[in-house]
Amino acid sequence: MTTIVMKFGGTSVASPEKIVGVARRAIQEKQQGKRVVIVVSAMGKTTDTLLGLAGEISAEPPKREMDMLLATGEQVTISLLAMAFKKLGHDALSFTGWQAGIETESVPRNARIETIHTQRLEEALDLGLFCVVAGFQGVDKNGNITTLGRGGSDTTAVALAAALGAENCEIYTDVDGVYTSDPRYVTGARKLEQISYDEMLELANLGAGVLHPRAVEFAKNNQVPLSVRASYSDEPGTIIQEVITVEKNLIVRGVAFEKDIARITVSYTKPFNGSLANIFTSLADHLIDVDIIVQSISEEFPPSVSFSIKEDSLAEAQRVLSEAQEKIGYNAIDIETGLAKVSIVGSGMVSNPGVAAKMFDILRGENVPVKMVSTSEIKVSVVVPASEMERSANALHDAYGLTPVTVR
Amino acid sequence: MTTIVMKFGGTSVASPEKIVGVARRAIQEKQQGKRVVIVVSAMGKTTDTLLGLAGEISAEPPKREMDMLLATGEQVTISLLAMAFKKLGHDALSFTGWQAGIETESVPRNARIETIHTQRLEEALDLGLFCVVAGFQGVDKNGNITTLGRGGSDTTAVALAAALGAENCEIYTDVDGVYTSDPRYVTGARKLEQISYDEMLELANLGAGVLHPRAVEFAKNNQVPLSVRASYSDEPGTIIQEVITVEKNLIVRGVAFEKDIARITVSYTKPFNGSLANIFTSLADHLIDVDIIVQSISEEFPPSVSFSIKEDSLAEAQRVLSEAQEKIGYNAIDIETGLAKVSIVGSGMVSNPGVAAKMFDILRGENVPVKMVSTSEIKVSVVVPASEMERSANALHDAYGLTPVTVR
Numbered sequence: 001m002t003t004i005v006m007k008f009g010g011t012s013v014a015s016p017e018k019i020v021g022v023a024r025r026a027i028q029e030k031q032q033g034k035r036v037v038i039v040v041s042a043m044g045k046t047t048d049t050l051l052g053l054a055g056e057i058s059a060e061p062p063k064r065e066m067d068m069l070l071a072t073g074e075q076v077t078i079s080l081l082a083m084a085f086k087k088l089g090h091d092a093l094s095f096t097g098w099q100a101g102i103e104t105e106s107v108p109r110n111a112r113i114e115t116i117h118t119q120r121l122e123e124a125l126d127l128g129l130f131c132v133v134a135g136f137q138g139v140d141k142n143g144n145i146t147t148l149g150r151g152g153s154d155t156t157a158v159a160l161a162a163a164l165g166a167e168n169c170e171i172y173t174d175v176d177g178v179y180t181s182d183p184r185y186v187t188g189a190r191k192l193e194q195i196s197y198d199e200m201l202e203l204a205n206l207g208a209g210v211l212h213p214r215a216v217e218f219a220k221n222n223q224v225p226l227s228v229r230a231s232y233s234d235e236p237g238t239i240i241q242e243v244i245t246v247e248k249n250l251i252v253r254g255v256a257f258e259k260d261i262a263r264i265t266v267s268y269t270k271p272f273n274g275s276l277a278n279i280f281t282s283l284a285d286h287l288i289d290v291d292i293i294v295q296s297i298s299e300e301f302p303p304s305v306s307f308s309i310k311e312d313s314l315a316e317a318q319r320v321l322s323e324a325q326e327k328i329g330y331n332a333i334d335i336e337t338g339l340a341k342v343s344i345v346g347s348g349m350v351s352n353p354g355v356a357a358k359m360f361d362i363l364r365g366e367n368v369p370v371k372m373v374s375t376s377e378i379k380v381s382v383v384v385p386a387s388e389m390e391r392s393a394n395a396l397h398d399a400y401g402l403t404p405v406t407v408r
Numbered sequence: 409m410t411t412i413v414m415k416f417g418g419t420s421v422a423s424p425e426k427i428v429g430v431a432r433r434a435i436q437e438k439q440q441g442k443r444v445v446i447v448v449s450a451m452g453k454t455t456d457t458l459l460g461l462a463g464e465i466s467a468e469p470p471k472r473e474m475d476m477l478l479a480t481g482e483q484v485t486i487s488l489l490a491m492a493f494k495k496l497g498h499d500a501l502s503f504t505g506w507q508a509g510i511e512t513e514s515v516p517r518n519a520r521i522e523t524i525h526t527q528r529l530e531e532a533l534d535l536g537l538f539c540v541v542a543g544f545q546g547v548d549k550n551g552n553i554t555t556l557g558r559g560g561s562d563t564t565a566v567a568l569a570a571a572l573g574a575e576n577c578e579i580y581t582d583v584d585g586v587y588t589s590d591p592r593y594v595t596g597a598r599k600l601e602q603i604s605y606d607e608m609l610e611l612a613n614l615g616a617g618v619l620h621p622r623a624v625e626f627a628k629n630n631q632v633p634l635s636v637r638a639s640y641s642d643e644p645g646t647i648i649q650e651v652i653t654v655e656k657n658l659i660v661r662g663v664a665f666e667k668d669i670a671r672i673t674v675s676y677t678k679p680f681n682g683s684l685a686n687i688f689t690s691l692a693d694h695l696i697d698v699d700i701i702v703q704s705i706s707e708e709f710p711p712s713v714s715f716s717i718k719e720d721s722l723a724e725a726q727r728v729l730s731e732a733q734e735k736i737g738y739n740a741i742d743i744e745t746g747l748a749k750v751s752i753v754g755s756g757m758v759s760n761p762g763v764a765a766k767m768f769d770i771l772r773g774e775n776v777p778v779k780m781v782s783t784s785e786i787k788v789s790v791v792v793p794a795s796e797m798e799r800s801a802n803a804l805h806d807a808y809g810l811t812p813v814t815v816r
Contacts, residue, residue, distance in 0.1 A: 016461060016464035016465045017464075019465065020465065050484070053424060053484070053488060054487075054488065054491060056424035056425075057424045057427065057428065057488055057491045057492050057495060058491045058492070058494065058495040061491040061494065061495075062490065062491060062494050064490075064501075065487040065488075065490045065491050065494075065502055066487070068483060068486065068487035068490070068502050068504075069483075069484060069487035069488065069491075071483070072480035072483045072484050075476060075477075075479070075480045075483070076458070076461070076477060076480050078476065079462075079473040079474070079476035079477035080461060080462065080465055080473075080477065082470065082473045082476070083462060083465045083466045083469040083470060083473050083477075084465050084466070086466065086469065086470050086473070087465060087466040087469075093472075094473055094476050096476075096553075098506075099551055099552075120551070143507055143528070144507075145504075
């Protein structure tokens with residue numbers, strides 16, 4: 001008998017009524033002869049409420065105790081969902097992270113799953129029970145409750161699917177799948193039937209926001225077929241797996257973008273070894289995420305390094321760099337704000353060397369100035385003025401054949 | 409180094425501010441060179457909120473899942489209290505029931521503690537940490553979370569005190585100790601410095617409400633010295649222990665009473681074996697608590713049995729008896745409402761046979777009709793008209809020397 005893991009996020013379990021809806025949905029799957037594991041997050045705004053309580057006591061509460069506190073959120077959801085199954089005439093058993101055998105590192109608030117002892121879940125599944133598991137949490141070797149950090153419930157679902165040899169891990173969310181681009185900005189954006197792990201990883205990292213990159217990575221490493229589906233409809237959603245059977249032979253599979261990007265350029269009068277490491281170590285020490293990094297060293301110009309960060313980190317980054325000026329040894333800093341990043345993603349790029357060139361050509365045709373460029377094997381990102389973001393994304397989406405041809 | 413267990417109920421931890429107050433209180437104790445374990449309940453109305461959520465899903469939720477749900481209440485409190493200690497500059501570690509090694513029977517919602525594996529607590533105490541333990545909860549042999557039923561947090565505190573060989577178990581509450589009677593009704597009521605386990609058991613069962621009888625019983629069986637104290641003051645409260653050094657040589661130590669009592673009399677035309685068992689089995693099957701039972705069989709009168717119940721169970725009891733009339737084989741039922749129970753308690757009664765007689769004499773002197781009587785080794789209870797309850801209690805309180813003599 002095949003096993004599936006279904007994961008429902010906070011908005012899908014935000015009320016007792018919605019929780020009953022989740023149970024109904026899972027019952028449909030079981031009636032198709034499957035063993036069903038359901039992973040859930042905390043209800044709606046529960047986590048915010050708990051954070052508020054902790055904030056009233058301390059601005060910097062111990063991380064172990066934050067995990068103890070936050071883990072109650074999912075524990076409430078699992079008990080209510082198990083009650084909902086019973087109410088609908090089906091037997092279910094709820095499992096906290098430790099009861100489900102989810103063993104993690106001893107890293108509070110950001111633990112990685114090390115092992116899953118599946119015995120109790122297997123026994124319950126063999127008895128024909130729905131297994132309702134608390135996402136986002138586990139237990140370390142010393143019996144401390146841990147949480148998995150951002151996207152933790154996605155990771156729980158994928159890890160359980162891997163450990164149980166599940167046929168599929170279905171992530172239910174408030175969108176109905178992965179799109180070629182954000183439909184709010186790109187008129188021709190459409191849902192993808194399939195996407196590869198690597199493409200999804202790039203899209204996830206580029207802020208597509210449907211699935212946490214850590215969960216995608218875990219799925220890829222364990223070859224767990226994932227799907228992203230809407231909790232409000234029966235549509236099949238998007239399947240994420242290793243090899244995809246592409247509907248059309250498309251090199252580019254998606255166009256991603258994000259606003260509120262700033263560029264910082266640090267320049268020197270003479271080359272200085274070790275300064276590059278000093279810059280990024282200083283920023284990392286202050287938890288400032290740096291995205292694209294471009295270094296230029298030529299004989300004609302003074303050496304410089306440019307990098308992009310989110311605008312909301314800008315003030316902090318300026319402060320950190322200013323304090324470390326002596327250590328880093330730079331002469332001047334130049335800042336540009338009001339930028340955006342636009343990226344094309346597709347695993348077909350690897351064997352198609354002209355993809356980046358075509359991208360620059362399209363943007364030049366649209367008179368969009370390109371400020372920075374970054375490439376990976378399956379992605380090209382450019383930094384452009386924020387005012388040009390939407391137009392650039394639409395132009396690229398059309399030019400790479402992602403927009404469906406409508407017969408009028 | 410001596411160990412103490414301090415227990416704080418829901419009203420004492422109802423807000424983050426109050427939780428910080430609890431931490432301050434415990435720090436005072438530690439500064440006297442003690443190892444400190446703190447047992448807490450769920451914050452204020454948390455349990456009601458959780459019950460409400462469950463009620464929205466099912467009128468009869470599975471008990472195992474209710475335990476899973478309710479156990480989150482104390483888990484929130486322990487994490488916040490541990491944060492409060494850290495904020496005040498002290499190290500603490502929070503423990504759920506299972507982390508504290510509290511192993512119970514597999515009886516959801518009403519489990520009894522079987523063993524406490526104290527190793528983790530001992531280790532933490534040896535490191536000089538405050539141990540913050542979730543009351544009311546444990547784990548069964550199969551790893552299911554259980555709860556201990558009414559008064560569960562009191563029981564957790566006493567059981568931990570026994571297992572850790574604690575010097576004292578202090579129950580902090582919203583009254584400052586155990587009283588000779590309820591000060592709201594009896595003008596001369598005063599706080600007792602000491603009371604024996606047995607006396608406290610009778611008072612607890614008689615609705616004094618400060619301590620759950622199960623916790624008192626546990627303390628008695630394990631000879632754990634208990635004290636009941638106010639969370640809002642530094643007064644010493646009342647000490648509960650096996651042998652008490654009585655301030656005055658008092659035979660009666662307390663006067664307890666409760667209103668809203670009804671009497672049911674079931675009468676037969678002829679003796680009928682087994683009917684008594686049938687009556688009380690039928691009532692027990694419907695969870696109706698019967699208190700005093702008086703049976704009279706004489707040659708002059710038809711046989712009958714009278715018993716007292718709470719008035720709010722009366723309608724249900726009448727229905728149950730009426731449905732079972734054939735099985736029980738009675739002729740008539742007589743009901744009397746508007747009654748109250750007044751009791752005197754004191755371990756000195758055992759060796760003083762005239763105590764009950766004196767009680768009846770006092771009540772006759774006050775012209776209070778006695779409807780029913782029940783006695784144990786250390787208690788005499790009478791059922792009287794509710795209108796006479798307060799006057800009877802005051803008269804008994806004075807006559808047994810419980811009211812302090814005031815010099816004017």
